[in-house]
Amino acid sequence: MIMTDIRWFKYSSPQTFYPLAGTLAPWFSAAAALLAIAGLYISFFMAPTDFQQGEAYRIIFIHVPAAWMSMFLYLVMAVWAAIGLAWNTRLSSMMACAIAPTGAIMTFIALWTGALWGKPMWGAWWVWDARLTSELILLFLYLGFMFLHAAIDDPRRADRAAAVIAIVGAINVPIIYFSVKWWNTLHQGASVSLMRSPSMAATMLLGMLVMALAFWMYSIAVILMRVRCVIIERERHADWIKAPGALE
Amino acid sequence: MNWGSLSAFIEMGGYGGYVWGSFGVTAVCFVLEAAAVAARRRSLLRERRELD
Numbered sequence A: 001m002i003m004t005d006i007r008w009f010k011y012s013s014p015q016t017f018y019p020l021a022g023t024l025a026p027w028f029s030a031a032a033a034l035l036a037i038a039g040l041y042i043s044f045f046m047a048p049t050d051f052q053q054g055e056a057y058r059i060i061f062i063h064v065p066a067a068w069m070s071m072f073l074y075l076v077m078a079v080w081a082a083i084g085l086a087w088n089t090r091l092s093s094m095m096a097c098a099i100a101p102t103g104a105i106m107t108f109i110a111l112w113t114g115a116l117w118g119k120p121m122w123g124a125w126w127v128w129d130a131r132l133t134s135e136l137i138l139l140f141l142y143l144g145f146m147f148l149h150a151a152i153d154d155p156r157r158a159d160r161a162a163a164v165i166a167i168v169g170a171i172n173v174p175i176i177y178f179s180v181k182w183w184n185t186l187h188q189g190a191s192v193s194l195m196r197s198p199s200m201a202a203t204m205l206l207g208m209l210v211m212a213l214a215f216w217m218y219s220i221a222v223i224l225m226r227v228r229c230v231i232i233e234r235e236r237h238a239d240w241i242k243a244p245g246a247l248e
Numbered sequence B: 001m002n003w004g005s006l007s008a009f010i011e012m013g014g015y016g017g018y019v020w021g022s023f024g025v026t027a028v029c030f031v032l033e034a035a036a037v038a039a040r041r042r043s044l045l046r047e048r049r050e051l052d
Helices: A014-046 A055-087 A090-122 A130-151 A155-169 A172-182 A202-234 B006-014 B016-051
Strands: none
Touching: A014 A055, A014 A090, A014 A202, A055 A090, A055 A130, A055 A155, A055 A172, A055 A202, A055 B006, A055 B016, A090 A130, A090 A155, A090 A202, A090 B016, A130 A155, A130 A172, A202 B016, B006 B016
């Protein structure tokens, strides 16, 4: 009874999700800003100098959250793309399109900060090991999704073609995650794991988690703002969008 | 508090270029991404007004 009383699918149409996304985005932006200030404060003023890596280790406060987001956003994108492919739901495919650029940026940040950490610590900007190579493939998957979608004029056909890339590419995410276990790589193992207690100082862990939350909030905010643009672009001939004030 | 002076903070124990290169480029990425989305929205709203 309750299941039917609550209109679960009320926000699953672009028309109803558009104003909801507009209401939510500023709150996520504000949360992102506050968490980023707290996270930066912990990263630079509370976390002590690492006895092995000196100050260079502070790069992990953005490297690890960016790497987590790059993998997680890919899975979310693949799930939305798959739902759009299976049930032909417009909003799901629009969500996948809105997530891809942010995921690509997170992947780039993970690679960039990894290079800037690797140079002083390993003596190399880049090595072709399993973790780094699979993360680079993740960047190409995001770009492939975006370019393929952009290359096909009919958006519904583009949704279906790009969804195939997103779904097939999802196999890369566990490969990235477990690469440090499966192969003998230069990249260190996970510092934080669900299975055991973290192998790092509490303040460092706190800084990383607060920064990860800030990255989360930022990603949600910018994806909500972008999906509103995608909705306007793809619903431009719909009646609701022509109503006065519909785009507020 | 980790830093005795502003210059020590900027130097980052000799790793300043790597640390600020990481944090700086990350900040630039987020600012540019948010600005690009805002610009996309402005141009869509302008287009809408011209159609009306």
